[in-house]
Amino acid sequence: MVTSLAPEPLLALAVTVTSEQQVDSVLQSIVQGLASQSGVALARIWLVPSPDFSDSTVSDPPDCLCLAASAGTPIKSPGEDWCFLHGYFARVPFNVGKVGQVAANRHPILVEDVSAQNDWIVRPDWARREEIRSFAGHPLMFRDKLLGVIAVFSRQPLGQQEFTWLGLFANQAAVAIANARAEEALQSSERNLSAIIDTIPTLAWCNLPDGSNEFLNKGWHEYTGLSPEESHGWGWQVAFHREDLPPLMEKWQKMLVSGEPDEIEARLRRHDGVYR
Numbered sequence: 462m463v464t465s466l467a468p469e470p471l472l473a474l475a476v477t478v479t480s481e482q483q484v485d486s487v488l489q490s491i492v493q494g495l496a497s498q499s500g501v502a503l504a505r506i507w508l509v510p511s512p513d514f515s516d517s518t519v520s521d522p523p524d525c526l527c528l529a530a531s532a533g534t535p536i537k538s539p540g541e542d543w544c545f546l547h548g549y550f551a552r553v554p555f556n557v558g559k560v561g562q563v564a565a566n567r568h569p570i571l572v573e574d575v576s577a578q579n580d581w582i583v584r585p586d587w588a589r590r591e592e593i594r595s596f597a598g599h600p601l602m603f604r605d606k607l608l609g610v611i612a613v614f615s616r617q618p619l620g621q622q623e624f625t626w627l628g629l630f631a632n633q634a635a636v637a638i639a640n641a642r643a644e645e646a647l648q649s650s651e652r653n654l655s656a657i658i659d660t661i662p663t664l665a666w667c668n669l670p671d672g673s674n675e676f677l678n679k680g681w682h683e684y685t686g687l688s689p690e691e692s693h694g695w696g697w698q699v700a701f702h703r704e705d706l707p708p709l710m711e712k713w714q715k716m717l718v719s720g721e722p723d724e725i726e727a728r729l730r731r732h733d734g735v736y737r
Contacts (some may be wrong), residue, residue, distance in 0.1 A: 465500035465595075465615040466623040475633040487553035488530035491611070491634050496532040500617030502591055503533030503543055506601070507553055507560060508609035508638075524555040526564055526610060533614070537590045558583055563598040563610045571624045571630075572596040599631035601640040626646045629715075664729075666697070670717055672710065686732025702728035702736050 481487040488506055495504035528551045533543035555565040559581045563570050572578050575593050579585045582596075595615045601608040606731040611631050614618070619627075658665050659679040667676040673694045682689065685700040693732035700704055705727035712725045728736040 463585040465498055465617045466627050468626050471626055475630055478637040482644045485487045487637045487641045492530040492532035501736050502616050503614040505591045505612050506530040559598055560610050560612055563600050571597040592616050597624050597627050599628050601635040603635045608635055608638055700730050
């Protein structure tokens with residue numbers, strides 16, 4: 462009997478999603494990769510509302526899931542867009558339906574035969590029309606924290622083996638989502654820090670031990686008249702007086718070797734050519 466969710470493509474998909482660094486990219490890779498598996502009709506991810514989930518709002522309660530990604534291929538529902546994230550299933554309260562039960566209990570649910578267990582199906586007419594045979598839902602857990610729920614609707618039967626494989630994949634998917642969130646938070650912090658440094662009323666920069674620059678704030682560029690491209694790497698040195706640069710670099714090297722703080726004065730050229 463042909464079944465959905467073979468281990469090899471799920472492993473390959475896990476490798477793909479863990480390489481993504483943006484949450485949206487991770488979510489889309491997951492649902493699109495699952496939806497491309499043999500027999501899978503629809504794959505969806507709901508997430509618990511959080512500040513880093515752009516589709517959640519302040520009015521979303523903490524015990525409610527928000528639909529974050531969806532992909533699938535309808536065969537008998539012309540005009541339906543299964544990537545659509547709004548509508549009846551955009552918000553799913555905990556304990557409501559099979560997806561809400563997965564979130565509330567943090568326990569996976571497998572419906573092997575939808576026709577025999579149709580009490581789990583909110584839209585039995587849709588399931589019959591689209592020839593849905595099985596449903597599998599797993600909680601997305603990271604360090605004992607619920608991130609959301611991943612769900613698959615399959616036109617081919619899902620058994621315990623496929624259910625287990627999907628669970629293993631869900632574990633990797635949760636790690637990928639958490640890592641992408643951490644990366645986005647880090648990038649946001651760096652942007653905020655750069656914005657703060659750009660607004661301070663002084664020239665600020667950071668150089669690497671070899672002398673090439675790592676960061677120059679807006680005040681530096683406005684004062685010297687040098688663009689980021691002109692200042693990149695060693696370009697910053699052109700802003701210093703040519704008589705002051707050698708002792709400046711010599712003192713710098715001594716500070717690096719000794720590890721002790723020190724100071725030195727050097728003339729810096731203003732954008733109008735005047736050295737101060």
